[in-house]
Amino acid sequence: MSCLGERLTALVDGELGHEERDRALAHLAACARCRTEADELRRLKSRLRSLSDLPPSDGADALPSADFLTRLRSLGEAAEPEETTQPTRPLRSANRPARPAAARPAAARPAAVRPAATRPTPAARPRDNRPAARPAAAVGQARRQPRRRYLAVGAATLFLGLGTVSYVAGGGQEAPTVTPAFDRFAVEHALTSGDSPLTDPLTDPGEQIPVQAPPEP
């Protein structure tokens, strides 16, 4: 607290009389603490004045805008678990220009369900110098995305690993190697086809005997 008390504020606001003002300035010349406090008050006042110099909105300045309330709600929602219906697409940057209001019938959608839809256009609202409205939600989703990525990478690794192991393990033959029993097969065929069971089909007959010519019918 300064030595001048409320008079310091009055001094900064230019509300003191002539004599009072001279006395206050004399004190400021001698008191560094009050001088510093007066400087801070002036800077604050200057900043507030600069805010008031911005172009007025559509006459709704007197009341908090819907956008302001929405952003306040979003700050609260950011601390809660994300809804499962939240889209997984990349978050829209706070500085990204919004789509034209005509393309988005914001009034037809509840602000709580689709906050971004109710965001007014930049021309219809004061310049937003505050931090992005949904940084906490973005951080929460950004934390969950690596988790999903890890899950996908793990599943792919498991699939590829299992496939590789299966391919390597399946290299050998499953059934035993067999050799046809030609002699036995020949006998079996002869008995079913009416041939002699003594023919040795795998040995070329060395005896090429002339065959009696069958009579022509």
Added chain:
Amino acid sequence: MTGTNATVRGGRPPRGRSRWSGVLVGGLTAALAIAAALAGDTGTVRRVRSDPEAVRLLRAATGAAQRVPYEGRRFLTTWSSRRTSTSTVRVTHTPGDGTYYQSDSDGRAYQPDAAAFWGGSYGFTSETLTLLTRNYTVVRAPDAAVCGRPAQVVEARRPDGSPAGRFWLDTETGLMLHRELIDAAGHRVAATGFTEVNLAAERGGRGTLRAGRSPTKAPARTPVDAPAKGIADGAVPATLWADRLDGAELAELRDNGWPVPRSLPGRLKLYDARRPQSGGDVVHLSYSDGLAAVSVFVQHGNLDDRRFGDWQKTGKRDRTVFRREALQRWAVSAGNGYVYTVLTDAPQSTADAVARTLPRDGTPFWRRLGRGFRRVGSWINPFG
């Protein structure tokens, strides 16, 4: 909408209805075409007009082969583009006992009548006769003579009228003396029969030879009651695998993954399947079109290629077939964990086509992957 309906009612057929009618007609046509294709040779069946007397003669040959005692020398000759191969064997049949075979290389075999698959050496089963009359036109041909004996000739003709097979049946006893298999070009493919034969009398007149050939001209022969002697001499009993598979057992085999086709190229139909009584991973599938007999032996396992060094290896449509054309035609292929051995008296092309038709391996990558996955599963399965 009203305007559209008015236009439709005005005379132009409704486009949607017309389209649906077209689809319906097309579908019915396709269904009929598919049904005709599945029915196989239905048209052929209708075209066949077999001579009942010719069919009766062939059926009678089955009984004659069991009933008539005979002795003689039988041959099997096959023709290929490169050479002619012949095998001969002495044969003696005693009704009620069996048939005794003795080869020139002193190989001996004895086939008891009780274990004969069908009517002795030349018999037809009802199944093969049905296939014969279904696929061919069976007619009588002018009589002839075989081994000095008068014979009735039956000819099986293709739908185009060309001969596909001929049978010479002894006029007196009905025994089949000779038969031939003829390809579409008119060339003989295989022939079997007697080069010399003596037919003994029926049971009542045993010992009295009524053969056409003079006994003095006949070569030295084994007495009719020689089988007992033959068995005593160490003839090996030649019997079929005893476990004949019925329809349910074949269905079970198919369910277990065994390839058991019901038909094969060339109108070959499965008419018999059997396996050894002792089991084993082998099944003998017998196919026929009524004339040609094709045996397919299916074994569970993989083929050892080194065994086929002296076989001709052919690769067609990514299918490797080992073939050998000797007295009979062999073709061996493998696929899906099974080995197929095809044996036939029909032309080599038939054996090759059958071996190539049988199930082949799937995609090697996926087959190997699946096999490995099953193995890994069995490793980690505590109950496996």
